[in-house]
Amino acid sequence: MYKASCLCKGVELEIHGPIESIIHCHCSLCRKSSGTAYATNGFIATDSMKIIKGEALIKSYAFKPGRLRHFCSNCASPLFSSNADLPEKLRLRLGLLDSEIEERPMSHNFITSKANWDDLDADLPRYDTFEPSRLKNCLK
Ligand SMILES: [Zn+2]
Ligand SMILES: [Zn+2]
Numbered sequence: 001m002y003k004a005s006c007l008c009k010g011v012e013l014e015i016h017g018p019i020e021s022i023i024h025c026h027c028s029l030c031r032k033s034s035g036t037a038y039a040t041n042g043f044i045a046t047d048s049m050k051i052i053k054g055e056a057l058i059k060s061y062a063f064k065p066g067r068l069r070h071f072c073s074n075c076a077s078p079l080f081s082s083n084a085d086l087p088e089k090l091r092l093r094l095g096l097l098d099s100e101i102e103e104r105p106m107s108h109n110f111i112t113s114k115a116n117w118d119d120l121d122a123d124l125p126r127y128d129t130f131e132p133s134r135l136k137n138c139l140k
Helices: 028-035 131-135
Strands: 002-005 012-016 020-025 039-045 049-053 057-063 065-074 078-083 087-091 108-109
Touching: 028 039, 039 078
Parallel strands: 020 108
Antiparallel strands: 002 012, 012 049, 020 039, 039 087, 057 065, 065 078, 078 087
16 A cells, blocks of 8 residues: 655545556646656556545646546645546556555656756766755755
8 A cells, every 4th residue: 555645745645556557758748737847657546546635625627628637726736637538547646655666667758748958868966965056055
């Protein structure tokens, strides 16, 4: 069982089953709804997700008929998406997870839609916290 929550912790979810087909999606819809370079999403069975807290906070936006993106109306965290043509599955936003998971992403998708500053192969340095210049200035 995996636990997940939004930024404000108003919505708490449990996933009682596997997370399948995890991908890093660089499509323009995921970029806009996440506000960043890509979204990491995976399929879960609809009946494997329990809303532990905050059901009333969950609002949705239909970007196409039957295609809903659900989010926390308090903190605006993207939560999951649903598709009326595939009601037995939900697409979970993996950044919500508070649990360590067994599953791993399998690919970067829609890379032809990626932002021109999003360099998949960048050999960028990695830091445990902020980059050194930001630590020095104590900015967050
Ligand atoms: Zn929230
Ligand atoms: Zn996408």
